[in-house]
Amino acid sequence: MRTWVKCVLLVYVIGFIGVALTAYIFGIPEKPIPKGWSEVASDYRDNYLGSPAGFCVFAKSGMPASVYPKAVALILCASEKFANMTDNVVDLIDVRAIMVTYMIDKGYYPGTYVDGCAALKNWESACNVPYELNCTEVVNFINENHEVIVTSIDSCLGE
């Protein structure tokens, strides 16, 4: 057998030993629980909030059209980060709480969370969102999870 053939075989043998050692030491890791969207949240995202729906909720808010995609990307990103830090599932209340917190905390809408939620309720009804928005529930949710919500938004904003 030629020397180079022996060398090639040796490299492959060393490679296989390396793979076996990797498997022995680390084992096959399990994937983290996937961040899922609840059925209602997915429907809200796809049919009322996102680009397939023409960014309806944001369009009703009076926000300039040029920032719709970025605003949606931010809300989706923050919702998923929030879910990752809580129960791993994005629920509709997560999305709504993040939207209200963002617009009030960043000063895009004047007033309190209650005012922000009332405005969101108007925009949603203009888009015929079929899921009732209970502002008391949303504001309580924000107050309970404020720190995690802010962290999620900030991590998506890169702050």
Next chain:
Amino acid sequence: MSALPRYRYFLAALMFLVRIYAGFVMLVPVLYTADIAVEFGVSSTGVGNYIGFLMWACAAVVLFSGPIVTKFGAKRCCLIGTIFMALGVLATAFTPPNYFLACAFRLVLGLGIVLVTVAVMPITMTWFTSEEYGRVNGVLESSTSIGILLNFWFTPVWFPRPLWREAHLFYGIPAVILAILWAVFGRDPLVQFKEKEEKYFDLLKTRLHKLFGIKEVWLMGGTMWMAMGVSMAIISWIPSYLELEWKWPHATAALLASMYDLINIAGWPLGGTLSDKVGLRRPFFIVAGGMITMCAITAVTFVGPASWIWFGFMGLFTAVYGFGIITILMEHPEIDPELISTAISVTLLFGFLGGAIMPTVFGAILDLTGSLYFAMIIGAALYTLITIFGLLIRETGWKAAAEEK
């Protein structure tokens, strides 16, 4: 001591910066695949197509780069290329949510990159002596990898998701500065090549006819497809794979992708030096293909600390065979000096086409299966073709030539 002006070192530094920039900006979007999908309302196939789109410009130009540079002049070509890069990057920052427009801007960026790449070649050839070519070309060729590396290190830190538009806006500034610097300090080749342009296309046809009859041209073309296409697809999608499926932090996922380039740059002299020493080329293809398959599968299967090592080894084994693609063509007895530039262009064409198509294929697999793991495994498996090509190619190293005599 060389009679050539010392200005050439400054010129080389400028060309190096321009090419690092080209490498840096070309893969910025791969760090924001999910955000791009949301913004343009496209599937992963669309995102893959968007990433690979700049390679279409490279593929369209590569066979005609000679006449283009001759017609417009190398200095002007490089300037136009830098301006195109600036336009492509800045336009990307301000792209309205229109996918086709975004692809068009990526095409402009690709055109800029290819113009810069081809224009620096005649400048290097005339401003440096043949004794300096190896060093200068080695440094210039490493610039793309260095640019990619820097992008993976700094972009996720400076511009976390979803700030891809802000990243492009900021990265437009260096391109404008480089364009101004090149306009002021750039130089044309010391000797002007007056090629018979009108005959170029006839000549090209004859050369292509000859080259397509040589088996090694096809095999090296296929290898280049893997080297540029599959590796670009893996590098483009691995940050998303780790971030979205394994919940790695954005910056860490990008850092792992940079391991490939880091080890590849460090290991680049290894394959060529060893091959020159033993006088053989084929074994390096035979060993590298299968080993890259093994490294890639292990890296994406045993995700965790082991991924860093195995992904780094992927870069190392790429360095083991990478040198040989052009070397085999240069040493091939049927490819004379007249044919070599066309042979290299044809091989690069395969590579650019791979770079344009493979990221889209990976995106399509993600859409079909819901996971990038299958795409990674298919990509990894394709690398075994390099081993098969290695078994089929003619040995061109000095040892084989000596044995023939």
